[in-house]
Amino acid sequence: MKSLHESSIIIDGLNTSRFERTVFEDMRRGGITAANCTVAYWENFEKTVDNIAQMKKQIRDNSEMLTLIRNTEDILRAKKEKRVGVILGFQNTHAFEDNLGYIEAFADMGVRVAQLCYNTQNLVGTGCYERDGGLSGFGREVIAEMNRVGIMVDLSHVGAKTSSEAIAASTKPVCYSHCLPSGLKEHPRNKSDEQLKEIADAGGFVGVTMFAPFLKRGIEATVDDYIEAIDYVVNLVGEDVVGIGTDFTQGYSVDFFDRITHDKGRYRRLTNFGQVINPEGIRTIGEFPNLTAAMERAGWSEGRIRKIMGENWVRVFREVWGA
Template identity: 75%
Template sequence: MSNLHQDSIVIDGLIIANLNRSVFEDMKKGGLAAANCTVSVWEDFPKTVDNIAQLKQLIRDNSDLVTLARNTADIVKAKADGKTGIVLGFQNAHAFEDNLGYIEAFHDMGVRVVQLCYNTQNLVGTGCYERDGGLSGYGREVIAEMNRVGIMVDLSHVGSKTSEEAILASTKPVAYTHCLPLGLKDHPRNKSDAELKFIADHGGFIGVTMFSPFLKRGNESTVHDYVEAIDYVINIVGEDCVGLGSDFTQGHGHEFFDMLTHDKGRWRRLTNFGEVINPEGIRTIGDFPNLTTTMQQSGWSDARITKVLGANWMKFFDQVWGT
């Protein structure tokens, strides 16, 4: 591991791995100071609470490696202690159901990031895989309440119209925690140059993913393709609002992808990724030091690398989590 990687606060804006001790060990090997870990996609309120309770137990059982992160001070401490701060995040506002009061309840439990929609329609708005009706009236109330309590608004899987309206409705900046540019590959999950510029112009943040189906060369991709994609985004929005959002699905099998690619986890098929092979050179979370090395080989300055690895996320977290 290079000194630069070791000295940097490294943050992954989205991990949806099958969390267990071996994944936590890999986070340590990869030098991660923090990761936004998904605890809800299509689960309702009670099941999501159950997921949170189970993850907190897992964190306690592995307290030599991980700790719960509720704010940036917790992340700084995790880094100093050689641990990874686990940030609780949702990939869908589905668990809020139709009850605004649940938002503060989840914040009290430690939830800090919520994506408004996952691929399809919910009570808040529309995902990226169907005709986009925009943000609902209830969706506006949800965003206002998330702004009030200090939960980040994530728009990665959200439709274009709903995203635009959410960016304008939110009083705090919002993020695409894990996305790739449409300019490199035409895919419904990728964001156009105009969309990337729009969120950045409104103080927002872009976490770039390495999920191979959305990368230019698909399963043939390497860590160099990932750096190319980050570079592409920086060329549009600058280097101060860009970070990492790997979308690592480590430890999950076919059944899991089956659930993710069907509406509500069980109805119509929305997309089919086939076999997903992470880019060569960053196959696992433990390979993160290779990313820093590749950035260095690509001629990036130390200052840019430090920002993209996590310093930018830290600044952004402070903005959106402060109440």
């Protein structure tokens, strides 16, 4: 008889690891059905196309264990075929440059999730590490076009004002693909109870991250601390609009963290994470079954576990991506 983890759809709403065969092998070892895999931060249109081309080559070269996800049927197929589904995602709309036509072009390439801003200001709005001027007029056009072509709006690293205006502007559900509640730890990247309720009340979605610097106990955290954070959000907004968004950075060295904590990867320092260690019990993607086990240990029902491990993501993706 299959375990609950083996039989469940497991979706990681944000994974930004160093994508290579060893990471993909660990994703399959962990039972991942599909993951939103970051292919752009501050890259322009041309470099982002190159990143997508490289990822698609990896999918072809490792087709026995990988498949590209374009719709929710592809997720169900990946589960059936025991392959890992790769969802192409951006952590910034910088790659759209100032050309709305690029949005549909990226959708045609397979991009299905795009975060509006990565930490700081861009043409669309403002990130969470500086004074927030809100959503620009161009930003409203960007959201309308993302809604039209079926790219999900992600607000994880976006400033509070820009987020609120984006939630109001979008006609499709938006998400925090990877965040934690500031009710457990104050941090510019964490979301207040009000922000979490706001996105849920508008039909949006919350992916809860396990990135240790944002957890209450930091690098001392365990998988049970991660469960506490998920439970906090569920108690606030309900179990139907919450999922997993680990923000795994597997395979990267300190140079990676140095880059992502500076504006555009090379200018002023925005924050300092210090030592980054994933919670004990889920240090690697291959340990994902320990997360399901921790949920069972916490006394969660099978229905809740299945929803949060992946079924909720499938439902909201279907709403955004269409049939």
